[in-house]
Amino acid sequence: MALTTIAFDADDTLWQNEQFYRFTQARFAELLAPYAEAADLDARLLAAERRNLGLYGFGIKGFTLSMIETALEVTEGKAPGAVVSGILAAGREMLAHPVETLPGVRETLEALAPRYRLLMITKGDLFDQERKLAASGLGDLFAAVEIVSDKTVATYERIFARHGDGAGRALMVGNSLKSDILPAIAAGSFGVYVPHDLTWVHEHAEKPANHPRFRELDTIDGLLRLLDTIES
Template sequence: MSTDRKLTTVGFDADDTLWHNERFFRLTQDRFAELLTDHADPDHLAERLLEAERRNIGHYGYGVKGFVLSMIETAIEVTKDRVPASVIRELIEAGQDMLAHPIELLPHAQETVRAVAETHRVLLITKGDLLDQERKLAQSGLGDLFDGVEIVSEKTPASYAAIFARHGHGAEQAMMVGNSMRSDVVPAIKAGGWGVYVPHGLTWEIEHAEAPAQDPRFHELQHLGTLPALVERLS
């Protein structure tokens, strides 16, 4: 692949960029609220859970396991240590169901990755639980299309710079595509690459950030199906 091209490498986020993910967290959170309806107002409970998730990212990382532990911690807190064991059991079972849920690709995911892979190096760059992300990738049917897979604990400018140097010609000739402004777009641009935002109807509050709208390397797409045309224009 010629290094004379402006864009040689395209990284894709996984959850809620290529396949559904957040909606399963929301459904489980609704069940969590039902289980604790006698102990906390749903809105207050959601705030307490979000606080616990923020606290626990450094301990548990991202993904279902940290989410379940944060729900259990919140349940203990709002019930003042009186949460029934049956509720904890249901929360654990809900997490196990999430970890076994079949993958459902988002519209345009397969054809877009396939099209970009014909002309560029393509990477999957995701964060979360290693085993769960590997499971989802295997079930997605997209695994053979990627030239590299990186499952990281956090997406930062430094991690993008290292990944794009390892798998490509550096961040300056790379693009990151995803639904999280905080994790996929902003740090990729800070690393020197392009950041492409593909909105998803459901986005975890922790992943929100202000769009770098004035940066020439920022692009926002209506849906993933328009990515190949952008890649061709920038290459």
């Protein structure tokens, strides 16, 4: 059957995201330098983030709370007010940072919009993701936007049934194998992996290299040519 629906991840697929976390994490390490080595601090922060995903979900607010929790842990509950204030300021700066769309994104979406139903499927904080979409200027190119707490097989089955003709006639594009590709393929859609230079370790997974519905591109602007080969 011909493809009718193409969905895109947002963070680090349509616009830059992880680099701002890396910058903030380096700033966090500077604030806590008197109390912990950077490598140990990174490991503790990652452990806190993973612990807190079920409570705070994905996004900057949860990341900020995890930084505060880690700061209290490494200082044995004695983190100076200046450190906590610095962490909160860094979180606010992340939430206000300008959106930087990735190369080729707008041109690709504009070329695809007349031919397919385009969706954006992203996880994270509702307000922050809505802010970034509005600031990107890409909103009018999507037939629907879904901001979800997590991306599972059931998530893709539900969204592709609601906004398309089912997963079998859909394709998902993203930079995360764990969230964008593997569950979408398991739901029955194509999965097009477009790796980003920076990807959070929590999103790492093995490529389903031999799966007939898995594809990989170096950059998003190769998607038009890829679609021609899939549909030929």
